[in-house]
Amino acid sequence: HVQLVESGGGSVQAGGSLRLSCGASGSIYGDACVGWLRQAPGKEREGVAAIRFPSGTTVYANSVLGRFTISKDNDKNTVYLQMSRLKPEDTGMYYCAAGMALDQTLSARDYQYWGQGTQVTVS
Numbered sequence: 850h851v852q853l854v855e856s857g858g859g860s861v862q863a864g865g866s867l868r869l870s871c872g873a874s875g876s877i878y879g880d881a882c883v884g885w886l887r888q889a890p891g892k893e894r895e896g897v898a899a900i901r902f903p904s905g906t907t908v909y910a911n912s913v914l915g916r917f918t919i920s921k922d923n924d925k926n927t928v929y930l931q932m933s934r935l936k937p938e939d940t941g942m943y944y945c946a947a948g949m950a951l952d953q954t955l956s957a958r959d960y961q962y963w964g965q966g967t968q969v970t971v972s
Contacts, residue, residue, distance in 0.1 A: 851875040851962040853945045858967030861935055869930040869967060871945030879903070882951040883928045884960060885919065887969070889941035896955025897943070898930060908953040913939075935971045942966040 857869040871883065884899035898909045898919035907919050918931040928945065946960035954960075 851947060853947060853962055853964035855943065855945045855964045855967040858943060858969045860970040860972065863936055863971055865935050865971070866931070866933045867935065867969060869932070869943055869945075869969075871928040871930075871964060873926045873928075873947065880950050881947055882953050882959075883921070883945065883947045884953075884955065885928075885930045885943055886946055886955070886957050886960075887939075887941040887943045888966075889938075892941075894944070894957045896957065899953040899955055900928060901951075901953040906953050908955060910955055932969070935969075937971050940969060940971050943969050 852874045854872045861867055881902045882899055885897045886894050887897050888894040896910055897913055898917055900907045900919045900921055916934045921928045944966045945964040947962045948960045951959055
């Protein structure tokens with residue numbers, strides 16, 4: 850069983866930065882994809898960024914390209930989302946998700962395991 854725990858959310862002014870972390874228990878990194886997805890009130894959950902294990906291949910939503918960076922630390926079983934130049938429209942609950950034997954994907958329906966989420970508010 851895989852458990853994912855997010856941290857690093859908070860409130861920030863527009864133009865600021867935050868770094869989210871996703872720690873995983875269980876061995877999912879041999880052949881998997883870990884992604885960050887977000888959901889704003891009244892909107893569908895959307896993929897933001899994803900990273901493939903073990904290759905490190907990444908994919909980003911157009912809305913965050915050039916502002917967000919996803920990375921991984923294999924030794925710590927952790928995936929990060931560095932968010933810069935934040936905008937009010939980046940506000941939402943951010944979820945870490947993982948899928949086994951999965952190519953990098955931004956589609957929520959592809960993921961098998963989900964964290965509880967961490968709130969990001971940009972004003």
